[in-house]
Amino acid sequence: MAGSPDKSEEGNVGNVAQVVVVLVTGGCGYVGTHTVLQLLEQNVHVVVVDNLAGVTRGNDEKKPTSLERVEELSGKTVDFHNVDINDAESLDKIFKLYRFDCVIHLAALKSVGDSCSLPLDYYRNNVAGTVTLLEIMKKNQVVKLVFSSSATVYGEPQYLPIDEQHVTGQRVTNPYGRSKYFIEEILRDLCTSDPKWSVICLRYFNPVGAHPSGRIGEDPAGVPCNLMPYVAQVAVGRLEKLAVYGNDYSTPDGTGVRDYIHIMDLAEGHWAATKKILKEKGAKAGEEGAGAGGSWLAYNLGLGRGYSVLDVVKCFESVSGRPIAVDFVQRREGDVASSYSDCSLAVRQLEWKASRTLTDMCKYCALWCTFESLHLL
């Protein structure tokens, strides 16, 4: 076992005073860094596995820049292993080094556009990678997992707001979304087959914003695919104007409505899910509840309301004090008018609620983007 943190640094879950050791796959990415920081603040011993595929700066260092900043912000250290989850042998070695209480599995490719042109990469990294991770977890008797899923598993919304009872896997328009859906189903089958497993799938809506320090945020590599990073780049002058795909939707201002969630709220959602899963006692043979399978749960993580493209633009202009040039272009195939979540299940069962506003999201996105721009100069 690796060195345990001092008594004073012990992670606490409810009344159980013990060091909690959590493996975070993909811990160097956007959701990863904010989640790791959240865990460190809860005195969890965090081990990160990341292949640095999504990290464009500091990935030639012993520890990538993003994780160094997390350490600076928290004043604590993270164990980092540059390992691909498809590398079963290396992964197994890490499982021998620590006794993990839980795995938070964030490692994945996440570009919808790339997934359409390179689907095999998505099925390799997301689906096959997860199968490998699960095999190694099973082999090492680690049976608690928090999985980074996505609202894309719902496909085209059949009704609004979308709750967790909404059908999944139908009319999913891209391989990225399908890879998340497949993984959810694999996890469900695994829990059905074995009562020891506990899995929580967190279905993210649109994570945006950054840590209040402005020191960690979404990696600004290339042209952003998502609205807010794009808006931010227009605001700082790195891109000329924002293309708005369609302004004739049946929404208040004609532009698409989406549910945005502040990355800090999302990170807190991961801690809430981790606390819940650590309290779950796996049913043992003969115990009450055994035979019914393990525990598989899915929760929406969103703000629970929608904002239009123009809402976001106006808010960003307001917080940044800069005008955002907008160009209305044709609708994109596969885009829907509106999508937003019902997050009441997470409120009830995870005792968690998104509290940051759209203004917060824009403000910290702008701060991070400015910081990164300065840093890049």
Added chain:
Amino acid sequence: MAGSPDKSEEGNVGNVAQVVVVLVTGGCGYVGTHTVLQLLEQNVHVVVVDNLAGVTRGNDEKKPTSLERVEELSGKTVDFHNVDINDAESLDKIFKLYRFDCVIHLAALKSVGDSCSLPLDYYRNNVAGTVTLLEIMKKNQVVKLVFSSSATVYGEPQYLPIDEQHVTGQRVTNPYGRSKYFIEEILRDLCTSDPKWSVICLRYFNPVGAHPSGRIGEDPAGVPCNLMPYVAQVAVGRLEKLAVYGNDYSTPDGTGVRDYIHIMDLAEGHWAATKKILKEKGAKAGEEGAGAGGSWLAYNLGLGRGYSVLDVVKCFESVSGRPIAVDFVQRREGDVASSYSDCSLAVRQLEWKASRTLTDMCKYCALWCTFESLHLL
């Protein structure tokens, strides 16, 4: 390149006189052996990759017994490689040895029951294994694939007969079926992403029977999960009686109705699909049809009509001359009353039709089972 067959042994597709080289994964199994034999009879140069996981006898030999019998029956040889499709490195070496025109991908775990208790094994071998195979194919520019899918992708039938337009992936009751559905979708995404690919998914109904010689057939390991092998084992006295799950379905005699297809018809279906796919010209950049993606097609392979459990029992009694003791027990969860195919698309587009009757299926199943029983004495 490995040694080419003599001119006199050249595989012919339509008017194109050239040696056709086909990789058959899982070529030592039930569908595999019959398909390989069919290909050899068409003078195709056949290379088999199999990890022998589904082969219980002769798997310690250089070439397993099943494949030796195929060679005896055909008077031709097969190149055999004991390789797991998850082993990318070994698989790649095989792709460097030959220039494959097409891959027939049959390697998979296939027990519905086992898939419920060991889902990870199914997602590893079937889904992740296929992703590895596709990566190696892509790397080596082999872009034609015939895939062994299953009618289980249709889930609970929404209407009868089931044609290829029937929804897939909904209410699929087991991980085996889900693994086949996931692979179909992965293949579809791959074809959408790249016009060079041609894929045909063959959705098998219930393959039964054996080669007329009685020398190859379904491996009789353990207690069979499927009806006809079970009936056969009762007939030869290895099992006492047949459990019939439910006799109160809304079918003519109250027992479940299924579509059975003779394995020889199925093997011919693979050759028909192979011929079609070899004729497909992959669209190249700039060519007409390019941009619309590659070709992804799915065909039902069944008899196109259903037989009840009691139909099968009576037919088997008649051809074997032995009584089959039957025990009516409760319905199994997930079983439907009736399921049978509309195979008219395959008739039109593959120029193939199942011609063997239920009597043929029972007769050759009995012959194979008797042969195997004698052999085991």
